[in-house]
Amino acid sequence: MADPIKIPDYEEEPEQKEPQPIDRQSAKKEHVGFFREHPSAKWVLSLVAVALIVGGVFIWHYYSVRESTDDAQIDAHIDPISARVSGTVLRVLTEENRFVKAGDLLVELDPKDYEVAVQRARADLAEAQANAAAANVGVPLTSATSSGQLAAANAGLTAADREIDAANARVQEAQANYDKVAADLKRMTQLIHKDEISQQQYDAAVAAESSARATLLVARAAVASAEGRAAQAKAQAESAHTVPEQIRVMQDRASSALAQVERYRAALAQAELNLQYTKIFASVSGIVSKRNVEPGQVVQAGQPLFAIVNLDDIWVTANFKETQLKNMRPGQPVKIHVDAYGRDYDGTVESIGGATGARFSLLPPENATGNYVKVVQRVPVRVRLDKGADPDHQLRPGMSVVPTVFVK
Numbered sequence: 001m002a003d004p005i006k007i008p009d010y011e012e013e014p015e016q017k018e019p020q021p022i023d024r025q026s027a028k029k030e031h032v033g034f035f036r037e038h039p040s041a042k043w044v045l046s047l048v049a050v051a052l053i054v055g056g057v058f059i060w061h062y063y064s065v066r067e068s069t070d071d072a073q074i075d076a077h078i079d080p081i082s083a084r085v086s087g088t089v090l091r092v093l094t095e096e097n098r099f100v101k102a103g104d105l106l107v108e109l110d111p112k113d114y115e116v117a118v119q120r121a122r123a124d125l126a127e128a129q130a131n132a133a134a135a136n137v138g139v140p141l142t143s144a145t146s147s148g149q150l151a152a153a154n155a156g157l158t159a160a161d162r163e164i165d166a167a168n169a170r171v172q173e174a175q176a177n178y179d180k181v182a183a184d185l186k187r188m189t190q191l192i193h194k195d196e197i198s199q200q201q202y203d204a205a206v207a208a209e210s211s212a213r214a215t216l217l218v219a220r221a222a223v224a225s226a227e228g229r230a231a232q233a234k235a236q237a238e239s240a241h242t243v244p245e246q247i248r249v250m251q252d253r254a255s256s257a258l259a260q261v262e263r264y265r266a267a268l269a270q271a272e273l274n275l276q277y278t279k280i281f282a283s284v285s286g287i288v289s290k291r292n293v294e295p296g297q298v299v300q301a302g303q304p305l306f307a308i309v310n311l312d313d314i315w316v317t318a319n320f321k322e323t324q325l326k327n328m329r330p331g332q333p334v335k336i337h338v339d340a341y342g343r344d345y346d347g348t349v350e351s352i353g354g355a356t357g358a359r360f361s362l363l364p365p366e367n368a369t370g371n372y373v374k375v376v377q378r379v380p381v382r383v384r385l386d387k388g389a390d391p392d393h394q395l396r397p398g399m400s401v402v403p404t405v406f407v408k
Contacts (some may be wrong), residue, residue, distance in 0.1 A: 047095035065408040067328060071378065072318035074338075076397040081106060083299045084277040085114070096291045100308065107293060107305060109278040118275055121268035128264045132257035135250070160230030167223040172220040174219040174398045185209040286310040311393040316347060316383040318403045319357060321376050327407040328352065334383050337402040341394065344365050346386045349405060353380035381405075 094106050148279035188205040191197045290307040294301065316336055320328070334347040356377040358364055383403050385395075 006129045017241040059342060062395050065406060066404050067320060067324040067407055068402060068404040069318055069320050069324070070400070070402050072316055072383075072403050074314055074395050074397050074399045074401060075317045076314040077284075077310045078289075078397070079286070079291055079308045079310060080304050081280065081283065081308060082302055082304045083107075083109070083280060084301055085274050086300050087107070087111075087298070089293055089295050089297045089299060092291075092293055092295055094288050094291075094306075097287055098288050099286070100288055101376045102282055104157075104282045105279060106288075107280040108281070109299070111275055111278040114271065114275040114278055118268070118271040121264065121271040125261065125264040128257065128260040132254065132261045135254040135257040160226065160233040163226040164223065164230055167219065167226040171216070171223055172214040173218040174212065178209070178216045181205070181209045197353070209244055272364050280305065282308060283311065284308055284310045297393075311395070314385060314390070314395055314397065315350065316385070316401055316403055317402075318383055318407075319378040320381050321378055322356070323376060325352065325379060325381075328381065328405055329407075333406050335404045336383065336385065336405075337404070338350045338395065339400045339402070345395075347383045347389070347403070348386065350384040352384045353382075355379075 074221040074322075089107060090110050092106070092107045093108070094100055100106070124127070185205045185208070188197060188202045192199070192202040227260055249382055254286050286308040288306055291305070292303075299305065316334075328349065330349050330351055332349045334349060336345040337343075338345065356379050
């Protein structure tokens with residue numbers, strides 16, 4: 001059987017304990033400071049604080065004179081090689097990733113059609129030259145002949161005018177003779193009625209009057225004939241006065257023939273150029289990339305065949321934040337860390353872009369719509385590698401780099 005629970009008697013007073021004496025030496029020892037126990041600790045903390053301050057100043061100074069970005073890559077000129085004429089590819093003389101020099105033959109097209117075009121252009125030129133020579137010979141001949149005709153016509157007109165004057169003078173003479181003979185006949189008629197003259201004298205007067213009348217009629221006919229010849233001479237002279245126009249027409253024909261010669265000469269030059277374009281050469285030295293041509297393929301003018309990367313002219317395009325451009329200037333030195341090789345190259349800031357990258361994007365932001373969120377923009381900065389920094393051409397366009405610009 002369990003023992004009964006003993007309930008304490010609360011009326012009983014608790015047992016009083018006597019106060020213990022205070023150990024003042026131990027209390028004093030407890031209140032002694034850490035730095036008194038470890039006097040060298042304050043010097044350690046002071047040195048740590050100074051080191052932190054110096055380190056902070058050093059870090060601030062380090063980053064205050066440098067601007068860096070990892071949004072950067074190597075760029076270079078990529079020259080497209082395309083066909084300038086249409087044709088069938090006969091040979092392809094290079095492969096991708098092969099180094100070629102400027103002027104090396106890359107592709108050869110079938111030249112037969114262009115050789116025929118050159119021969120036809122030469123024949124057309126020869127025909128045009130012959131026509132021009134004939135036209136040029138006709139100009140002096142026409143000039144000389146027409147000038148002679150003009151001189152003869154002018155002389156004939158002058159002679160006709162003089163002949164008219166002479167005929168008119170003969171008419172006047174014949175008229176005077178007729179008037180005298182007619183007057184004599186009138187008197188003889190009066191005298192014959194009075195039987196004062198003989199019949200023979202009267203008959204002589206009648207014959208003289210008839211002869212004078214005939215002479216007058218002949219003189220008048222001569223005047224009319226002379227006037228007709230004068231009209232004909234005048235017409236010939238007027239026709240001959242078109243000689244300058246005829247000469248001008250011949251000269252124009254000669255000039256047109258010479259123009260045709262120049263036209264066919266240009267056509268021949270173009271045909272010869274097209275024949276030369278059947279051989280496609282490298283325009284620059286570099287690495288061949290993006291080969292898009294095979295033997296037997298029919299290519300069109302302007303069709304891209306290769307791309308040549310010119311490794312002699314490379315640079316870095318670094319997209320810095322707009323807040324990093326405050327102290328950035330062309331000519332400042334740059335350290336370029338290339339991720340692919342883990343080494344640094346020296347360079348110089350060449351130029352700063354004229355606009356942010358967003359302005360050249362396919363869909364630039366339209367802040368006027370009201371949906372405006374301020375975003376720090378990036379500006380492309382071109383960094384030129386120092387001359388001779390990459391003699392082995394290890395750098396390739398598109399490689400990621402981290403440029404650091406020393407702005408102070």
